[in-house]
Amino acid sequence: MDILAGLAGGFSLVLTPEPLMYALIGCVLGMLTGVIPGFGPSAATAMLLPLAFFLGPVPSIIMMAAIYYGSMYGGTITSVLINVPGEVASVVTCIDGYEMTKQGQAGKALAISAIGSFIGGSVAFVGLVFATSFSQFAVGLGPRELFAITIFALALIVGLADKSLVKGLVGAGVGLFIGFVGLDPLTAQGRFTFGNPNLADGIDFIVVAIGVIGLAEILDSLAMRTVIDFSGNVGKVRVSWRDLKDSAGAITRGTGLGFFMGLLPGSPAAAATFTSYMLEKRFAKHPETFGKGAIQGVAGPETTNNALGMSNYIPLLALGIPSSTTMAILLGAFTINGLQPGPLLFVKSPDIAWTIIASLFVANVMLFIMAMPLVRVWTAFLKIPTLALYCATMGFMTIGAFSVRNNMIDVLIMWIAGLVGLAMKRLDVPTAPLALTLVLGPILEQNFRRAVAIEQGDYFRLLFSSTVCQVIYGTLCVLLLIKLWSVFTGRKRSSAPVTQ
Amino acid sequence: MVIDRMAALVEGWLTAADAWRRRHPWLNGDIIASTLVLVLSVYFFADSVRLGLSNGQQAAPGTFPALISAGIAICSAIWLIGALLKLRAPDEPDAAPSPAVAQAEDGDNGAGDTVLSESANWRVVFLLAWSALLLPLTETIGMVPMLFVYLLGLFVVIARSAIWKSALVIGVVLLVFAWGAYEGRIYMPDPFRLGRAIHNLLSSLTGGAI
Numbered sequence: 001m002d003i004l005a006g007l008a009g010g011f012s013l014v015l016t017p018e019p020l021m022y023a024l025i026g027c028v029l030g031m032l033t034g035v036i037p038g039f040g041p042s043a044a045t046a047m048l049l050p051l052a053f054f055l056g057p058v059p060s061i062i063m064m065a066a067i068y069y070g071s072m073y074g075g076t077i078t079s080v081l082i083n084v085p086g087e088v089a090s091v092v093t094c095i096d097g098y099e100m101t102k103q104g105q106a107g108k109a110l111a112i113s114a115i116g117s118f119i120g121g122s123v124a125f126v127g128l129v130f131a132t133s134f135s136q137f138a139v140g141l142g143p144r145e146l147f148a149i150t151i152f153a154l155a156l157i158v159g160l161a162d163k164s165l166v167k168g169l170v171g172a173g174v175g176l177f178i179g180f181v182g183l184d185p186l187t188a189q190g191r192f193t194f195g196n197p198n199l200a201d202g203i204d205f206i207v208v209a210i211g212v213i214g215l216a217e218i219l220d221s222l223a224m225r226t227v228i229d230f231s232g233n234v235g236k237v238r239v240s241w242r243d244l245k246d247s248a249g250a251i252t253r254g255t256g257l258g259f260f261m262g263l264l265p266g267s268p269a270a271a272a273t274f275t276s277y278m279l280e281k282r283f284a285k286h287p288e289t290f291g292k293g294a295i296q297g298v299a300g301p302e303t304t305n306n307a308l309g310m311s312n313y314i315p316l317l318a319l320g321i322p323s324s325t326t327m328a329i330l331l332g333a334f335t336i337n338g339l340q341p342g343p344l345l346f347v348k349s350p351d352i353a354w355t356i357i358a359s360l361f362v363a364n365v366m367l368f369i370m371a372m373p374l375v376r377v378w379t380a381f382l383k384i385p386t387l388a389l390y391c392a393t394m395g396f397m398t399i400g401a402f403s404v405r406n407n408m409i410d411v412l413i414m415w416i417a418g419l420v421g422l423a424m425k426r427l428d429v430p431t432a433p434l435a436l437t438l439v440l441g442p443i444l445e446q447n448f449r450r451a452v453a454i455e456q457g458d459y460f461r462l463l464f465s466s467t468v469c470q471v472i473y474g475t476l477c478v479l480l481l482i483k484l485w486s487v488f489t490g491r492k493r494s495s496a497p498v499t500q
Numbered sequence: 501m502v503i504d505r506m507a508a509l510v511e512g513w514l515t516a517a518d519a520w521r522r523r524h525p526w527l528n529g530d531i532i533a534s535t536l537v538l539v540l541s542v543y544f545f546a547d548s549v550r551l552g553l554s555n556g557q558q559a560a561p562g563t564f565p566a567l568i569s570a571g572i573a574i575c576s577a578i579w580l581i582g583a584l585l586k587l588r589a590p591d592e593p594d595a596a597p598s599p600a601v602a603q604a605e606d607g608d609n610g611a612g613d614t615v616l617s618e619s620a621n622w623r624v625v626f627l628l629a630w631s632a633l634l635l636p637l638t639e640t641i642g643m644v645p646m647l648f649v650y651l652l653g654l655f656v657v658i659a660r661s662a663i664w665k666s667a668l669v670i671g672v673v674l675l676v677f678a679w680g681a682y683e684g685r686i687y688m689p690d691p692f693r694l695g696r697a698i699h700n701l702l703s704s705l706t707g708g709a710i
Contacts, residue, residue: 166578170537173572177544177565184551184561191551191561192544222654391651391670395677398647403686408638415634427529449559457557 007129010354014062014362022059023359026066027366033067034074035378036389039217040087041309042325042435044071047214047393049206049329050400057337061356064333066363068326072309073117073371076302077378080109089269089305092277096290096297107237109298110375112247115239116303118368120255124310125361127259131311132346132357134318141343143450144462146320148472150444153321155476156264158433165483171424172433178203179441186449198409205332205438207401207410211417212424212431213325215397218390219422237375243295250280250300258307262323263314269324272308273301306364313360316341317353320443325435332439510657514626530583534576541573626657643688644678644695 013019029051033044048067052060075086080097093113100109141149158168181192182202193199239247254276261272280300281290290297315321320342322328334341345353401414424431437444448462455461464470521527548569551562630653637646648670655666675698681688682695690696 166575166582169575170572170579173541173568173575174537176568177572180565180568187561189551189561191565192547391655392673394651395647395674398643399677399681399686399688402643402688403681403684406687408643408689411638411643412634415631419631423529423533427533429533445564448564452559452563453557457554457559 003129003133006350006354007358009351010356010358011361013058013351013355014358019059019062019355019359020362020366022055022063023066023363023366024370026063027070027363027370029063030067030070030072031074031077031370031374031378032070033393034071034086035077036074036393039071039214039393040075040085040090041068041071042087042329043214043217044068044074044086045326045329046206046209047397047400049209049333050403052333052336053206053404057334057339058352058355058359060333060337061330061339062359062363064330065356065360066366068309068330069121069306069363069367072305073114073367074378076113076117077110077375080106080113080298081379087269089273089301091270092273092301093298095277096292096294099291099293100295100298103293105293107375108239108243108295111237111239111372112243112295112299113302114368114371115244116247116251116254116299117306117371118364119251120258120303120305120307121310121364122361123255124259124262124307125364128310128313128317128360129357131263131314132317132353134314141468142466143447143454144466145468145472147444147447147451147462148469149319150321150440150447152472152476153315153319153323154433154436154440154444155479157323157436158430164428164430167427167429168433171429171431172437175434175437176441176444178208178438179445185442185446196409198407201405203413204404204410206336206404207414208417208438209329209332209435210397210401211414211419212421212434213329215394215414215418216421216425216431218393219418220425222390223422237372247295247299249283250276250296251303253279253283254300254303255307258304258309259311261304262308262311264323269305269308272304276300276304310360310364313357317345317357318343320345322436322439325432328432328436328439335439510626525587528583528587530586531580534580534583537576538573538580541569541576545569545573630654630657638689642690642692642694644674644690645692648674 014023029048030041030044033039033047034041036044039047045064045067049064052064055063071086075090076093076097079085079090079093081101083094083098083101085091085094097106097109097113100106154172158165158172177192179202181199183189183200184191190200257276257279258272261275277290277297277300280294280296281287284290284294284296286294309326312323312327315323316327316331320331320340322331331341339345339349339352397414398411401410402408404410421431423429424434451462452459455465463473545566548562548566551565552560553563553566554560630650634646634650637649641649651670651674652667655670675694678688678690678695679698679702682699688695
């Protein structure tokens with residue numbers, strides 16, 4: 001009953017003109033940025049993060065959540081219409097979505113992805129509401145356990161999400177190190193500031209996130225000389241009952257798959273959408289139509305992606321651990337407004353917590369309402385020269401970085417971060433661990449130092465004195481062994497002669 | 501025409517530099533990046549030790565950074581060794597291109613196609629070199645003119661087309677941003693007071709409505 005009462009309270013606060021306006025603005029901004037070729041939800045949310053500074057905690061979170069959903073749908077539009085996925089998770093949508101566009105059925109592909117996304121997001125929302133009860137369990141966790149859980153989440157993200165473990169670890173380490181710059185929170189001793197007073201306050205998360213995730217995307221597109229020329233026909237933006245019937249199974253399976261994969265910290269969205277696609281191909285009556293414009297090939301992965309996006313909030317809200325780059329950026333939006341997601345959010349500020357949860361559903365509904373009627377507007381947006389889009393985006397990012405502290409050092413840091421992000425992309429170093437450790441680094445160090453103080457400097461007891469820690473580190477060891485085994489067997493397999 | 505020739509000249513230099521780099525396989529990105537990270541992590545480890553590793557029964561300011569920098573040093577050493585071993589190994593066949601990348605050649609695209617050029621390494625080198633100009637330019641001419649010069653340079657050398665259109669688009673967009681920042685009380689370095697000038701101009705044009 002507490003849950004339902006909390007949710008009702010949240011909806012009563014969200015369903016007022018001001019929050020609805022922020023949700024609307026967020027959806028529009030999200031779709032606008034998501035439509036920029038190659039821009040995914042993480043780049044879009046990073047770019048628009050400075051907006052969170054100028055609004056209060058609740059409006060900024062509502063807007064960021066709406067930006068997230070809007071940019072996801074914006075990415076779908078570019079995947080379907082011009083075969084440019086906003087992020088890796090949307091690559092699979094290109095396969096059948098773009099084929100449908102070639103057949104003049106782009107409107108149908110976009111409509112079914114909007115419907116699937118709405119259903120997936122709504123069902124996952126119900127799961128999210130009831131999963132918040134996990135936070136009551138998490139209230140009793142101390143610094144040792146929180147340190148262990150954070151290490152576990154980071155290890156999953158670094159180890160399971162990408163091919164190269166070593167490069168992932170380097171990325172995570174660099175993110176942690178950026179968080180060390182500035183005054184030590186306990187002793188006020190300067191760390192790694194090189195005597196520069198501008199660095200005494202530390203390096204702002206937003207500035208680095210804009211650079212590494214947003215600016216690097218644009219610089220990469222420029223270096224790759226991406227030119228977009230869309231002059232195709234969208235067709236009618238609607239689906240028939242027959243299409244809905246054909247896609248019902250894909251939407252149902254996509255919802256379940258996305259919800260459960262989103263619960264795991266570090267579960268990559270790309271793996272979920274690819275699994276969904278393979279699942280649909282296996283269940284299909286006519287698997288030979290896949291790759292030639294099968295509607296299930298769009299409905300399944302898009303539903304999975306949105307359900308996963310919603311259930312990704314569960315580890316964030318219940319434990320305070322972001323499970324993806326976008327969630328790390330949203331965590332940043334919480335922290336710059338003085339909120340700390342996690343179990344204590346429901347204890348200290350239940351109103352805010354439930355308002356945020358309710359706003360997720362409102363953003364989902366708003367996106368569904370706006371997506372289909374406005375498809376032609378977003379399509380027209382694709383006809384704006386890419387040059388102008390990139391130029392406007394770079395200008396917005398630079399001014400956004402400056403506005404964080406009204407200091408040129410932040411602009412410089414953003415550009416350096418952009419170039420580092422570009423180098424990381426070129427060298428196949430994943431940026432997700434860096435973004436996550438940027439946010440989690442200070443929390444991790446804080447818990448580490450508290451735990452050391454509690455255990456009076458005994459590092460062995462810090463690691464193994466509680467049952468929760470033993471279980472977590474034990475599981476981590478097992479996963480590490482599995483990873484090493486898969487790497488070993490994968491190498492053996494790749495060295496075998498190719499027969500297929 | 502002059503700008504076009506200059507752009508071609510820069511491209512020629514950078515292509516030559518790229519070709520020289522290709523003749524020296526040890527100068528690959530993995531080796532350079534891993535060495536750089538290794539050197540930095542050793543430096544930061546030493547700095548962390550200087551900050552202190554133990555503070556009685558509590559962790560000192562340098563404890564956690566020392567642990568992390570040691571971890572980065574180990575990982576970057578493994579990365580470096582892996583990159584050096586790869587130099588000896590025969591080349592692996594290229595991976596299949598992603599659906600987004602596997603598209604038509606330059607200038608031969610139909611509706612909805614994406615055009616991506618080949619290696620583009622020289623453009624990355626140019627991006628790095630050109631970005632070094634950011635800070636000195638900002639301090640002397642202000643943020644908006646700096647962005648104008650920077651973005652125009654990028655589009656002239658990289659996009660190599662519609663230079664005058666680019667200049668116009670970039671100029672207009674940046675002037676809008678300068679005005680927006682002024683109205684939003686974001687006071688950027690602006691020695692020429694562009695934001696204020698646009699504000700005054702708009703005020704006089706609209707009879708004080710803006």
